[in-house]
Amino acid sequence: MLKTKLWNIEFKNPVFLAAGVMGETGSALKRMAKNGAGAVCTKSVGIEKKEGHKNPTMVEVEGGFLNAMGLPNPGVEEYILELERIKSEMKRMNVKIIGSIYGKNETEFQKVAENLIPHVDVLELNISCPHAGGGYGSSIGQDKCLSKNVVSAVKSVSDIPVIVKLTPNVTDIKEISNSVVNAGADGIVAINTLGPGMVIDIESKKPVLANKFGGMSGKAIKPIAVKNVYDICSTVEVPVIGVGGITTGYDAIEFMMAGASGVQVGTGVYYRGYDIFQKINQEIEEFLKNRDLNLKDIIGISRK
Numbered sequence: 001m002l003k004t005k006l007w008n009i010e011f012k013n014p015v016f017l018a019a020g021v022m023g024e025t026g027s028a029l030k031r032m033a034k035n036g037a038g039a040v041c042t043k044s045v046g047i048e049k050k051e052g053h054k055n056p057t058m059v060e061v062e063g064g065f066l067n068a069m070g071l072p073n074p075g076v077e078e079y080i081l082e083l084e085r086i087k088s089e090m091k092r093m094n095v096k097i098i099g100s101i102y103g104k105n106e107t108e109f110q111k112v113a114e115n116l117i118p119h120v121d122v123l124e125l126n127i128s129c130p131h132a133g134g135g136y137g138s139s140i141g142q143d144k145c146l147s148k149n150v151v152s153a154v155k156s157v158s159d160i161p162v163i164v165k166l167t168p169n170v171t172d173i174k175e176i177s178n179s180v181v182n183a184g185a186d187g188i189v190a191i192n193t194l195g196p197g198m199v200i201d202i203e204s205k206k207p208v209l210a211n212k213f214g215g216m217s218g219k220a221i222k223p224i225a226v227k228n229v230y231d232i233c234s235t236v237e238v239p240v241i242g243v244g245g246i247t248t249g250y251d252a253i254e255f256m257m258a259g260a261s262g263v264q265v266g267t268g269v270y271y272r273g274y275d276i277f278q279k280i281n282q283e284i285e286e287f288l289k290n291r292d293l294n295l296k297d298i299i300g301i302s303r304k
């Protein structure tokens with residue numbers, strides 16, 4: 001009932017693990033796959049190993065978390081070894097792998113992509129990390145020309161679907177969406193973290209995060225994510241994957257009604273545990289069954 005075909009790939013369900021959570025090792029990805037995810041997304045990988053920011057990298061706030069991990073990753077070559085280790089079991093479970101990559105410019109993106117493509121089913125471009133650039137919280141995804149160049153460069157070397165994760169921190173999400181789709185993007189993932197934001201500890205009189213600021217995720221950003229998905233779906237034809245504050249099947253359905261063909265769950269794992277994927281799938285299925293609906297019936301229905 002929940003089978004979902006996107007880019008000619010069949011996913012056993014439309015509930016995926018989002019980038020950045022439980023994606024640093026192959027065994028963590030496998031664990032999420034065993035807990036019912038239809039696909040799992042890696043932590044964003046770059047050309048070279050990166051230690052990431054010092055602790056604390058995460059702080060809980062009302063309605064979610066701020067995080068500034070600083071894109072910690074072992075570099076693409078090491079990461080591929082992690083994927084090789086879980087490859088056969090992921091095939092056996094029929095769980096697809098989305099490889100998230102980052103870079104500081106289109107040349108870096110292209111190099112990482114060329115390495116990773118043979119080892120993943122779909123490539124996700126993280127052009128929206130607030131910690132990839134000059135340290136001010138801005139990202140490639142805030143500039144439509146830079147975004148377009150990154151997508152074109154990766155598309156020119158890719159034989160698998162390329163999807164692009166957008167930042168909500170822009171004035172016009174439709175403009176950026178059109179520009180990445182015109183450059184060849186096969187899908188859009190929306191949204192990455194909001195902000196960034198800051199928490200100050202009033203006793204030490206200092207920002208809590210070592211990086212001072214971090215991207216906001218969790219329940220509080222859900223209405224913003226839903227609106228972004230709704231707007232994106234009104235301007236592009238490619239599949240959109242909704243992400244931002246999803247913890248229940250009802251949240252997932254809300255995104256689908258806005259137009260999302262699938263969803264990703266990140267921070268939700270902290271609230272409901274590793275088996276959140278099974279739980280969300282069950283809740284979607286029950287909702288549909290009780291109303292005699294199919295998944296296809298609800299996608300974009302709020303727009304009609």
Ligand code: DHB
Pocket residue numbers: 020067068069070071072126128129130131192193215
């Ligand atoms: C990080 C990456 C992101 O894409 C994001 O939105 C927030 C934080 C990071 O690794 O620091």
